[in-house]
Amino acid sequence: MSFVFYVFKKDFHSELRNRYSINSLLMFVMITISIVLFGIVSETSDSLVLSGVLWIVIFFSSMTGLSRSFVNEEEKGTTLFLQLNSKPLHVFLGKFLLNILLMLFINCVTILLYFFFVSDFQVKNFSIFFLTLFLGTFSISLSSTFIASIVAKANTKGALFPILSFPILIPIFISVISATKISVEGKSFSFASSDFQILISYILVIFSASILFFDFIWKE
Template identity: 55%
Template sequence: MKTGSSISATWTIFKKDMYSELRTRYALNALLMFVITTLSVILFSIGNENVSPELLAGVLWIIIFFSTMSGLSRTFVSEEERGTVMTLHLIARPLTVFFGKLLFNLILLGALNVFTVVLYLLLVTGFSVVNYPIFIITIILGTLGLGSGSTIIAAIIAKANTKGTLYPVLSFPILLPLLLTVINATKLSVEGVPLVDAIGEFQVLISYLIVLLAISYLLFEYIWKE
């Protein structure tokens, strides 16, 4: 009974965020434009140069990291800006708020990453993936880890004064193990090694995700009550 009600409460929070996003499409439009802008800057700077696919694997994750940093803090920051935090405090338990917003962020980031990756594969000619299973698993696990890490940091910075600049500063040391691993795994997918060789990377990504979710679960209440 209790778990059932908290799952439905989480779903309600998620739906609320989804509706308010779909009404304005503020985050989605801004993020899509951000990706297009960054990608065009990269394409301009590459020009006719021959850039190694290994380097391009890193560039892909730079785009994804910075688009995450520009968009995912909104879920918590907008509650503070609109002054709706108190209402949420009254109607929902902290953890349902967190998981609702996490779900929203994961869906947003997932959609964004699909867009980014497809665009990147089409436009950046030097980047060709040889082993697609590794590539797809990396993108999925990377999205999950990036989404969970940035959601808990977003909750922290929503309470601070300088939200925009602080977000990447706080997120980078937390997300660096994840970023290094996904860049490495993407390199492996470009080099075309068999799937077995990338198992170590996936193990790191999965354990990172579990650790981050557990620590968020334990600590979110402290942040939310402030």
Template identity: 35%
Template structure:
């Protein structure tokens, strides 16, 4: 299973390095959004608490821009049946999930690096900051991977992807906003562990649900 998942991960990385479609699209969108927020909304003059949540809205819509192609490209290039012949559902899901996680992790690091500089913010708790980046990327990857598989064979894929994803990620955004506030503003305050535990729990539940449900989506 590990070898098959690694082979799918290698395929995804090779394909992205060849085309650079999703990478260029997401980085361009994120950079343009950061500049728009800085110069148009004067976000650097906002209170610290709204600042800590605004970055996740940028990341969410950037994810919506590029992650929809995770399984859509398999349907468009007629490779869906080929994957079904050479790997089972769990192997395909894990390979795609790990790729999306690494991709979103890169997006998070890129976005936060420039966001903190532009907003003149400092990290108060490195533990909560790293937890927000890592578990936030894993949670978004699990949701977008499963949703992309659900809409891959449908018409109007982009609209369906957003409609299905947003209700699933709203609780995640609320948790991430609170964890990021502790990381950038309040530090390890009382009650912070509850939000960190909720973030880890959300990540675990969505990944587990994806593994359990993906078999039905893949075979149908």
């Protein structure tokens, strides 16, 4: 586990100094929320629609920043340095850890801005809402890290990431949007339990697939 932390620490230092991912994520969140505000202007919007819009903001911000974890290494040519100094699994888990941290931070900012500016969005069951947010963040970070590792090896990295991500992330978005709607409607926990089951199963499947296949992706 300590090896994972060392990869995370190296990437965290790099990110703090470059601020490439964090800046692009933050800019994207602010721009998207501004566009949502321009779109709804003074009209009263349904909380159910706004819960879907919230996840659209989160989806596109994750598409902007999370692919950088592996793409940056490929573009700078530092992949070989990592390959020569670490096991593939440690690299994957280290980068996944950083992506979770980034997504948690960005999602906190997104939620705060969303609550502050989009007054029509009112959550009635916060325990469901925050659990959805946590599981959603975890599963998006996990699948994005895995997809980024594949995309980094391709020539058309930028375009390929959202295209590949969309079908893989669909199960997450169906579940998180549904669970967010339940939290907005103020229903009890049992109504959202099937969505959480899907999210947890999804995490287990993608995590197993990542661990099994990452060695082959990492080594050309």
